[in-house]
Amino acid sequence: MAHNPSKAYFISDLHLGASYFNNPRRAEQRVVAFLDSIKEDAAEIYLLGDVLDYWFEYRYAVPRGYVRFFGKLAELSDKGIAITWLIGNHDIWIFDYLPGELGVKVVDGSFVKQIMGKSFYLSHGDNVGERPLSFRIIRSVFRNRLCQQLYASIHPRWTIPFALGWSKSSRHKDIVTPPYQGKDKEPLMQFAETHAQSHTDIDYYVFGHRHVLVKEQLSQGAQAVILGEWISMFSYAVFDGNELKLCKYEPENML
Numbered sequence: 028m029a030h031n032p033s034k035a036y037f038i039s040d041l042h043l044g045a046s047y048f049n050n051p052r053r054a055e056q057r058v059v060a061f062l063d064s065i066k067e068d069a070a071e072i073y074l075l076g077d078v079l080d081y082w083f084e085y086r087y088a089v090p091r092g093y094v095r096f097f098g099k100l101a102e103l104s105d106k107g108i109a110i111t112w113l114i115g116n117h118d119i120w121i122f123d124y125l126p127g128e129l130g131v132k133v134v135d136g137s138f139v140k141q142i143m144g145k146s147f148y149l150s151h152g153d154n155v156g157e158r159p160l161s162f163r164i165i166r167s168v169f170r171n172r173l174c175q176q177l178y179a180s181i182h183p184r185w186t187i188p189f190a191l192g193w194s195k196s197s198r199h200k201d202i203v204t205p206p207y208q209g210k211d212k213e214p215l216m217q218f219a220e221t222h223a224q225s226h227t228d229i230d231y232y233v234f235g236h237r238h239v240l241v242k243e244q245l246s247q248g249a250q251a252v253i254l255g256e257w258i259s260m261f262s263y264a265v266f267d268g269n270e271l272k273l274c275k276y277e278p279e280n281m282l
């Protein structure tokens with residue numbers, strides 16, 4: 028394929044490293060194969076959170092793994108593709124290592140980005156709409172700088188197994204996704220619908236987090252998508268300047 032960087036790609040919820048993958052290496056290789064397949068026509072890539080199931084950067088050390096995935100991101104970023112990584116609710120603790128090492132831009136929270144002349148509202152989706160109190164408390168503890176420093180002061184020998192155990196305990200929640208019940212019942216869509224009323228300049232809303240693959244037309248004319256996941260769906264969105272399409276990755280040479 029000729030090198031023609033003209034598209035923007037969006038993926039989320041890869042959950043690499045999660046204990047529920049029967050074959051974690053294959054899950055990583057699938058993502059790498061996808062990134063390789065888009066490297067000639069991608070101008071921009073947006074990773075919308077929960078890319079890694081667990082990550083914590085220490086000052087002088089990082090967790091094991093993800094070598095192929097990180098290598099591919101570094102290759103694409105070195106090639107000039109602009110890669111943006113939105114922090115999700117699993118990969119919260121990215122500090123200066125991944126941005127520096129991979130050349131990716133890391134963003135915490137929701138933001139609006141102009142992409143090929145259109146206005147995109149991008150968010151992982153965990154901080155949008157109604158959330159239970161327990162979720163909000165955990166979220167603020169996880170993001171508290173002092174809590175992060177205290178956690179970082181404990182040897183990884185103790186924190187990493189603890190975190191992996193924690194992740195395992197939320198396994199059911201991550202795999203069994205409440206089904207999408209339509210625009211009117213989906214908090215992310217309700218949020219987008221309300222937000223669009225007062226932000227008529229937004230053309231597209233793109234979310235992750237929910238593990239469903241959906242595109243809806245909002246009443247103000249904008250479109251809203253939820254990106255699915257890479258546990259069993261292998262879905263993504265691609266924007267060519269005219270249309271935002273939802274697709275599933277079907278590798279030719281990988282079953």
Ligand SMILES: [Mn+2]
Pocket residue numbers: 076077115116117151153235236237
């Ligand atoms: Mn999430």
